[in-house]
Amino acid sequence: MARLLTGPRAAVWSSLTAIVMTLLTAGVLLLVMGRNPAVAFYSFLQGCGFAPKANYGGGSGMLSDLFDFLTYLAPMLLASLAFIVAFKAGLFNIGIAGQMLAAGFLATVLAGYNKTLPSPAAKLIVVVIGIAAGGLVGAFVGYLKYRFNIHEVVSTIMINYIISYLTGFFINNNYVDMMTRTSRVCSPAARLCLTNVQIGGVNCKIPFGMLIALAAAFAVHFLFSRTTVGFELKAVGRNAHCAQYFGVRVGRRLVLAMALSGMLAGLAGVNYYLGYTNTIIPKTLAAMGYDSISVALLGSASPIGAIFAAVIVSIFQQGANYMSSMVGVAKEIASLITGILLLYASCGTYMKIRAERVLQRAADRTRDAGQGGSGQREEA
Amino acid sequence: MGEYVVEMRHITKRFPGIVANDDVSVSIRRGEVYALLGENGAGKSTLMSMLFGMYEPDGGEILIDGQKVVFHSSTDAAARRIGMVHQHFKLVGNYTVAENIVLGIEPMKKKFGFLPWVDMQEANQKIRELSAKYGLEVNPTDRIEDLPVSVCQRVEILKMLYRQAEIMIFDEPTAVLTPQEIDFLLQIIDGLRKDGKTIILITHKMEEIKRIADRCAILRRGRLIDVRNVADTSVQEMADMMVGRPVNLSQEKPEARFGETVLTVSGLTVSDEHHFDVVRNVSFSIRSGEIFAIAGVAGNGQTEIADAIAGMVKIASGSVKLLNTDITAASVRERALAGISYIPEDRQGTGVILDFSLRDNLALREYFREPFSKNGILNDEKFNSYAEDLIARYDIRSGQGAATQVRSMSGGNQQKAIIGREVEEHSKLIIFVQPTRGLDIGAIENIRREILAERERGAAILLISLELEEIMALADTVGVIYRGELLKTAPCTELTSQDVGLYMMGVKQA
Numbered sequence: 025m026a027r028l029l030t031g032p033r034a035a036v037w038s039s040l041t042a043i044v045m046t047l048l049t050a051g052v053l054l055l056v057m058g059r060n061p062a063v064a065f066y067s068f069l070q071g072c073g074f075a076p077k078a079n080y081g082g083g084s085g086m087l088s089d090l091f092d093f094l095t096y097l098a099p100m101l102l103a104s105l106a107f108i109v110a111f112k113a114g115l116f117n118i119g120i121a122g123q124m125l126a127a128g129f130l131a132t133v134l135a136g137y138n139k140t141l142p143s144p145a146a147k148l149i150v151v152v153i154g155i156a157a158g159g160l161v162g163a164f165v166g167y168l169k170y171r172f173n174i175h176e177v178v179s180t181i182m183i184n185y186i187i188s189y190l191t192g193f194f195i196n197n198n199y200v201d202m203m204t205r206t207s208r209v210c211s212p213a214a215r216l217c218l219t220n221v222q223i224g225g226v227n228c229k230i231p232f233g234m235l236i237a238l239a240a241a242f243a244v245h246f247l248f249s250r251t252t253v254g255f256e257l258k259a260v261g262r263n264a265h266c267a268q269y270f271g272v273r274v275g276r277r278l279v280l281a282m283a284l285s286g287m288l289a290g291l292a293g294v295n296y297y298l299g300y301t302n303t304i305i306p307k308t309l310a311a312m313g314y315d316s317i318s319v320a321l322l323g324s325a326s327p328i329g330a331i332f333a334a335v336i337v338s339i340f341q342q343g344a345n346y347m348s349s350m351v352g353v354a355k356e357i358a359s360l361i362t363g364i365l366l367l368y369a370s371c372g373t374y375m376k377i378r379a380e381r382v383l384q385r386a387a388d389r390t391r392d393a394g395q396g397g398s399g400q401r402e403e404a
Numbered sequence: 405m406g407e408y409v410v411e412m413r414h415i416t417k418r419f420p421g422i423v424a425n426d427d428v429s430v431s432i433r434r435g436e437v438y439a440l441l442g443e444n445g446a447g448k449s450t451l452m453s454m455l456f457g458m459y460e461p462d463g464g465e466i467l468i469d470g471q472k473v474v475f476h477s478s479t480d481a482a483a484r485r486i487g488m489v490h491q492h493f494k495l496v497g498n499y500t501v502a503e504n505i506v507l508g509i510e511p512m513k514k515k516f517g518f519l520p521w522v523d524m525q526e527a528n529q530k531i532r533e534l535s536a537k538y539g540l541e542v543n544p545t546d547r548i549e550d551l552p553v554s555v556c557q558r559v560e561i562l563k564m565l566y567r568q569a570e571i572m573i574f575d576e577p578t579a580v581l582t583p584q585e586i587d588f589l590l591q592i593i594d595g596l597r598k599d600g601k602t603i604i605l606i607t608h609k610m611e612e613i614k615r616i617a618d619r620c621a622i623l624r625r626g627r628l629i630d631v632r633n634v635a636d637t638s639v640q641e642m643a644d645m646m647v648g649r650p651v652n653l654s655q656e657k658p659e660a661r662f663g664e665t666v667l668t669v670s671g672l673t674v675s676d677e678h679h680f681d682v683v684r685n686v687s688f689s690i691r692s693g694e695i696f697a698i699a700g701v702a703g704n705g706q707t708e709i710a711d712a713i714a715g716m717v718k719i720a721s722g723s724v725k726l727l728n729t730d731i732t733a734a735s736v737r738e739r740a741l742a743g744i745s746y747i748p749e750d751r752q753g754t755g756v757i758l759d760f761s762l763r764d765n766l767a768l769r770e771y772f773r774e775p776f777s778k779n780g781i782l783n784d785e786k787f788n789s790y791a792e793d794l795i796a797r798y799d800i801r802s803g804q805g806a807a808t809q810v811r812s813m814s815g816g817n818q819q820k821a822i823i824g825r826e827v828e829e830h831s832k833l834i835i836f837v838q839p840t841r842g843l844d845i846g847a848i849e850n851i852r853r854e855i856l857a858e859r860e861r862g863a864a865i866l867l868i869s870l871e872l873e874e875i876m877a878l879a880d881t882v883g884v885i886y887r888g889e890l891l892k893t894a895p896c897t898e899l900t901s902q903d904v905g906l907y908m909m910g911v912k913q914a
Contacts, residue, residue, distance in 0.1 A: 250781055250782050251777075251780050251781055251782060252771060252772050252777050252780045252781075252782060253780060255764070255771055255782060258760075259757055259760070259768075262757045262758075262759045262760065263753070263756075263757040263758070263759075265753055265754050266753070266754055266755065266756060266757050266768075267757075268716060268736065269714075269716060269736070269746070269748060269754050269755070270736075270740075270768040270769060271735070271736040271737030271740055271772075272737075273735070
């Protein structure tokens with residue numbers, strides 16, 4: 025195992041190790057609570073449509089669960105891409121939740137409540153509003169950093185609050201549904217998924233977001249591996265002083281990185297609020313905005329890695345409801361598991377160093393043995 | 405007790421892709437100054453890091469006072485009275501001198517009979533005594549971050565003395581010092597020797613070895629070449645053994661052929677963030693084929709002049725002209741394209757991106773234009789072939805070729821990469837700031853030859869150096885800077901080192 029953690033695919037193996045360790049830890053937790061971990065983990069999969077449930081309600085089936093899962097996965101992946109883009113340029117965007125909410129709210133109000141727009145136009149407008157709103161918030165954060173040297177962590181936390189209360193105020197005043205106390209649902213024409221599609225006799229919800237998210241993942245990958253702009257963004261992230269020295273306009277690149285990050289967060293927002301939930305709870309930020317950071321780190325800040333990481337984290341978050349009803353553990357355990365996952369993922373570098381040391385000792389031992397075995401080295 | 409206080413027998417140490425030490429044996433006598441001479445990457449620091457317990461050897465054994473020892477950490481080494489001053493000091497910036505020195509072995513007292521308490525009073529007192537005894541003047545209550553490097557080095561030496569080290573390792577101690585500070589340090593080392601301490605000096609400067617060391621081990625590419633008595637060995641012999649071929653210690657400078665004026669700086673004034681003028685009303689011009697050198701003590705505004713010409717800092721007033729174009733308001737990129745190359749002072753902080761590959765670092769001046777990229781899409785093959793070409797022609801050595809992370813390369817090879825990248829632009833003006841600082845003789849020889857070759861090609865060269873010897877060897881015209889002002893500008897032949905030294909101290913007025 026040590027060899028895998030230091031090899032060329034180290035990032036993949038350390039992420040896999042983190043997942044296995046998380047499952048073991050969560051398993052012990054479940055055992056302590058007197059539950060069968062195998063049943064619990066299986067029910068996570070059942071809840072996401074990867075395995076058949078014992079019985080289904082009328083009109084639904086495994087396939088409808090799977091599509092529901094994808095509806096959740098799409099904004100999760102987009103949000104983690106948003107984090108990655110900023111992270112590569114040396115910025116820590118923890119305002120993704122706020123950017124999602126700003127985009128989701130504006131798209132709901134401007135397009136979602138418009139009953140006259142035809143479906144394709146409405147969906148397109150929603151996407152454009154999402155990108156524009158998120159991008160503007162992101163660019164503003166970048167500008168604050170560039171012009172006034174305000175750290176993005178500080179400004180994004182503040183802006184999260186502002187957006188949360190501002191949208192909450194307008195929803196409560198103008199757009200509230202008196203029954204649910206959340207915003208009124210938006211028209212099906214504007215939603216970024218097709219509802220009530222019959223496939224194989226079950227009712228499915230087809231998300232467009234998944235296509236957008238996958239395309240975005242490859243676009244981000246392309247940006248950082250093949251383009252001059254990506255090269256400059258990475259340079260700014262690694263050594264801004266050197267970037268300035270070889271002619272990059274660092275301030276502009278910071279604004280661009282935050283704008284791109286905001287755009288992706290905005291896309292995540294419209295897919296979350298107009299695809300997955302279809303309503304906005306006032307004064308509440310989506311936990312997904314923060315879960316996306318775990319996803320990005322679990323995927324070693326690589327856009328392709330994020331695809332797999334998003335699937336893992338989404339299984340826990342989306343499958344939690346069914347797991348909860350099956351084994352009787354509160355569904356908040358999903359957030360706990362995500363937290364444990366983040367912890368192990370952050371340990372990746374440490375594990376790599378440990379692995380290098382183990383290999384070094386092993387090499388020492390074999391050499392000592394070869395020279396007549398004088399070594400009385402203690403075991404690592 | 406035997407003759408030797410330290411014996412390292414058949415030491416071998418491997419790192420991925422490189423054998424840092426290959427069967428090296430050295431024996432060091434009590435109370436001598438023992439020098440380790442070698443180029444960058446010859447394995448001097450690695451060998452001493454093993455004596456100081458920072459690495460464990462892959463083969464061989466270490467004996468202290470004739471006893472075999474195995475060090476798992478530098479704490480183990482310190483327990484055997486070994487101390488080390490690293491090239492990059494290991495000090496806590498916001499702690500005082502005394503706090504740094506006692507850190508880890510603080511004198512403890514019990515307040516009210518039970519509360520453990522660090523007795524800084526006693527620490528300060530002890531440090532005052534030590535510093536008086538060895539002539540290492542420091543104020544125990546000063547904060548490290550406020551102190552110049554030469555004082556930080558004294559603190560490091562006091563740290564070893566406070567820990568009662570008998571064997572003291574100095575890793576390139578003079579790399580960061582001015583000539584006067586070097587004299588002072590050598591006196592201190594001599595004093596320590598008289599006090600019975602054993603000194604190991606890692607260096608690549610033969611003059612220092614000549615002045616202070618008793619014996620000298622020469623390492624080359626991980627192998628021990630020879631151990632010599634310094635008194636019987638000439639500087640030339642040492643240099644030849646170190647580099648592995650006959651070395652030309654004095655560069656031959658062809659006759660100057662000046663052409664048109666390339667750079668004109670007039671009335672340049674630069675302010676720092678506190679609105680203090682660090683460069684004041686500086687004017688000079690450089691012709692094609694001319695090396696214009698700015699001499700001065702560190703921190704008198706030299707680097708700001710270079711940054712201002714390259715466009716990295718704002719100019720408060722004055723103008724910069726390249727040929728007949730005013731570039732005072734141009735961006736960094738525009739200036740580079742107009743024909744300015746810049747080898748910056750801070751190699752690792754400005755000149756390269758340590759986490760990028762060598763390949764990417766070599767392309768920093770080219771990546772944005774054809775054939776390196778087209779419509780914003782990078783051309784990997786061009787990146788690779790360009791890197792291979794530069795690596796071969798500028799002899800840049802690295803573990804994994806173009807793919808090597810620059811962080812893992814030696815300082816000399818990082819500098820070769822920067823110079824290769826900048827010279828390859830064939831610019832009209834090349835700015836060299838401290839191009840040979842901290843490098844060994846082979847690398848210095850190479851870089852000076854490169855500078856002279858560019859002069860022959862007809863480039864205008866601005867050379868900023870703290871080493872007077874370098875300026876006198878290369879410059880056609882010398883400008884001496886003192887507190888941001890050019891006190892004197894004259895052809896190099898009309899000035900002696902002595903004159904320049906006086907202007908540098910601001911003693912002599914033009």
